[in-house]
Amino acid sequence: MANPLIRNLEQFGALSHAEKAALQAATGMVRDFAPDQDLVRDGDRPRDCKLILEGVACGYKLLGDGRRQIISFHIAGDFIDLQGLLMGAMDHSIGSLTPGRMAVVSHATMLDLTETSPRIARALWRTTLLDAAVFRQWIVGLGRRSAYARIAHLLCELCVRLKAVGLSQDGSYDLPVTQAELADALGLSTVHVNRTLQALRRHSLIMLRGGKLTIADWEGLKAAGEFDPHYLVAGRKNDANGRSGWLPSGPEPSGVSPEL
């Protein structure tokens, strides 16, 4: 299997042999992590960038009263603290949800890579732009979507992202996330997440059991969450219009540019 970082960055355009070699060398230092552990903490000034190779983590912030909001989920190929490279301090924490492994790349190496190769710099910048696009969707969901639509949207998003790194087949994937964590991500209470999941099951949109999620009705789930995967693939090479077999399954809907 190719280096997850290289695969990730090459989504946007090929890299030269030398560039790939440099990235390969940079990600040589690997570290394991346990579940439910902080990988980076709010306020930290990391001295390196960490890239998930295996496992799942989430970004989160704690509020004054101890409640928390989960900001993002991170899977293989994701840098979790690029912010530290250019911003100095972290404005949020990253916690592991499962055991896993990450590559650790010193800031010096990162800066060197970006200085040497404008293409790598650009690809990294692009990952930040993609993060921002995901954040925008979360904002829309939290601000204006019902609990039902919010969950549906998140499950769609995860499916597409996991599929892109080979961790989802046939609309089925591991969801190593408790309902309490889902609630923190979706801005809901645990109780309501539970009831809403039941509704999604009752409507035969999903099956969920023992951390394994199966999307039973992709089109239905997409519709329920008003999910449009364009935002996840913009800028990719070899699918100028955002469709070329990366979808979980089934044909695209007719409209070429569905207005959100």
Place this chain on the structure above:
Amino acid sequence: MANPLIRNLEQFGALSHAEKAALQAATGMVRDFAPDQDLVRDGDRPRDCKLILEGVACGYKLLGDGRRQIISFHIAGDFIDLQGLLMGAMDHSIGSLTPGRMAVVSHATMLDLTETSPRIARALWRTTLLDAAVFRQWIVGLGRRSAYARIAHLLCELCVRLKAVGLSQDGSYDLPVTQAELADALGLSTVHVNRTLQALRRHSLIMLRGGKLTIADWEGLKAAGEFDPHYLVAGRKNDANGRSGWLPSGPEPSGVSPEL
């Protein structure tokens, strides 16, 4: 007055004479815009990047039922469609809220700038990281904060950002935003925004009249919104720990690293 772009990018570290000259030259092409006009539209594939020089704009997404969620506010010095440079298509729209002027920089020029100067590339990347940090705060607010705290936080954020570009003095600034627009930004109804603003006034935290906002009690408003400005200034030069007179007024609270 210095070029807003140069001022913006130099927050993070000085640029060379040549770099500043290149940026100055790049922002030569200027265009006016009217209020309530789309500057960029969801799905567009812009051929240039637009930088606000004067006026206020907002990013937004429309939902299927016509409701909308405002994603971001843009002020002088902000690029509004950097996304278009590397991602191709826009995943949201940008609308003007006031009349204003913007600089238009072709993608070719942008790419050239970033290729020629790693420092400019890095500074631009950093603005995207900053955008992402702001998004994270919005997510926390929408997900977990009360209407009251949400509004307070937004007003604090705007104050700090406007102050940074010289558009706020003494905790007072123009807020050319209707309550309906605030509602769309905060994920609330117009009615509730109105009532909550009244509460903020009743508690003497703010004064608001005719589009002019005055923060009457900065510490109180900060506390109400659990606002911690660190996320807006991380990585800035000349204030490693995020305090050096850029605050609206009054001393910093005692704790150095207030846990959010």
Place this chain on the structure above:
DNA sequence: CGCACAATTGAAGCAGCTCAAAATAAGTGG
């Protein structure tokens, strides 16, 4: 087998919503 955590259920409460209308403010043409 039994602990500890996760999922589920029930019931009451409330923050914020919707609907509807009145009161201001902000244009706009004459």
Place this chain on the structure above:
DNA sequence: CCACTTATTTTGAGCTGCTTCAATTGTGCG
């Protein structure tokens, strides 16, 4: 500068999606 029109702010009142509190029922695992 006024009369008229339109947008924004404000108020009232009933409604509901989601929360909170409090158990109960799985379920993975040492």
